[in-house]
Amino acid sequence: MDALTPKRGDQDLGGAPEGLDALTVADRLRAVGGMGLFVARDYARMGEFVQAFRFFAGDIEVIELPAWDCLPYDRLSPTASVSAERMASLTKLACREPADSRPTLVVTTVAAATQRTPPREVTCGAGFEAKVGLDLDTVALERYFAANGYLRASTVSERGEFAVRGGVVDVFPPGFEEPVRLDMFGSELESIRTFDPATQRSTGQRTSVSLAPVSEALLTPEAISRFRTGYLNLFGAGGDDPLYVAVSEGARRQGMEHWLPLLYDRLETLFDYLPDAAPVFLDNQVEASRAERWTLTADAYEARRDASQTKGGAANRALPPQRLYLPEADWNSALAGRTVRRLSPFAAGGEDAGGRLGRSFSAERSQDSVNLFEAVAKHAQSLKAAGKRVLFASWTEGSSERLAAMLSDHGLEH
Incomplete structure (x- = not known):
């Protein structure tokens, strides 16, 4: 079986700390054109990356695909705003012309990348x-x-x-x-x-x-019939399940998105929406986040399954996690054959983005006799003399103006 399992050909891309990784991805995407994918370890990191990427590459379109903002096997649906954003992004990807070579970056989280989606023909045809x-x-x-x-x-x-x-x-x-x-x-x-x-x-x-659709659970007559058949095959009569009754009547109910596999003849993944040549950039610690997410999902399913066996009741019924999420083998298969770069802030044995730990001026800070601003100005002048660009970042516009004035007083022109 191992010989038949596709193997990943990832390469490390070191020297790419947060911030520089956005510039590195932008430069590489401009060079090859077309579509690329960045997978962040969590939602907060996704937002930070998008902000940095748009600073460096305002000319490149960014398509954000968040994960559901509810826990696996939750009895609640994702919020309407998140569902709408997901469907808008999936529709844009599904209906994109294959010949479109404009640089475009899809930014998502590992939770969203490992979540199965409706088929492309359903998403694109539901307008x-x-x-x-x-x-x-x-x-x-x-x-x-x-x-x-x-x-x-x-x-x-x-x-x-x-x-x-x-x-x-x-x-x-x-x-x-x-x-x-x-x-x-x-x-x-x-x-x-x-x-x-x-x-x-x-x-x-x-x-x-x-x-475009707002929800991934589209209640067409075909989907409702498929749901009823699939549910009955798995659990028998569903008259005691309010969700089964609601979907059978074409009504929406909280938590129905967790039954997505029964609405379609198959589910796809985000990777099916992307061209085969699209480069994939994995955020630092993505693999650890993916493993942790899968453990959380499996534990939630086991809790529902155990409750169903001990307490009974339709409310505890659930589908196995691999039907809605990608286990490790499917995750590896989705990445096999693609150009994958694992980003890291540390220098690695593979490719190098050139990012290094900057000077902290800790020695100067510990000496009362040393003027810190003078030391910073001299260091910046030496970098400029070496042909490098120097960028100072501040919390606010006012603090930036004060810093510029202080450095100017110590001989650093800008």
Whole structure:
């Protein structure tokens, strides 16, 4: 079996501490073009990397794919905002033209990268197009909202919400900066306007709008039938399970996303959405985070399984973790054959980004007779004389101005 298992060909990329790793990834992505993937160890690190990357590479598109903001086997669904962001990103990836060579970086977390997703054809084919001047079936539109995870609201303010008032339909699609208002004249779509969700005032005009699903659990008639069949095969009669009853009736219920494998004939992964040639950059400590995440997931499943055996009840039923998440073997298979770089702040035996621990001036700080700013200015001048660029970073604009004035007083021009 080992001979048949694809082997990973990762290479270490050392000398890339946090901050420099973003610049390194940007330079490499510009060089090869097309799409790349950065996998962060957690959500906080993902945000920090995106901020640094956009500082160094504002010209490169960034597609963020967060993980669900609920625990594995939670009885709650991910929040609407996270679900909308995920579906907007997956739709953009699924519908991207294969010949598109513009540099684009997908940034995600190891939790999201190891989570299975709906098939690409489902994600890309679940859109709804509306154009000014054409007929629009509002009844069909409301059915689309219900099947694709949109929430009805009295006033639209968050992504994934919609409201219907006579011949006016407000909706905040995933991936949009502002909601849109569809004005009907009879059966014809008369106008599409964007509006400010805080004031409800129009901010612009559009000629068309493309809607994408808000939830990964799409309740189409085919998906509902597949769910019922799969559930009955696994657990028998489901009349005592409120979730089974709700999905059977086409209604949404908290926690239904954890039953995603029963809604589709198969699930894919984020790696299936990417070109085979897309380089993958793994954040420092990603493998440890992945192993910890899998342990957490397996423990949560075992707790639900044990509760189901001892206490019974439909509420404790759950699918095995490998049906919704990638175990180690599947994770390795997904990365096998790809160009993978493991980033590290330390110099390694492989490639080197050149980052090194900077001078801390600890010796100068410990001596009262030494002027710290003078030492810093001299060190910066020596670096500039060697042809290097020197960058000073401060917490605020005011502190940056004060630091610049102090260094200027000690002979450092900028």
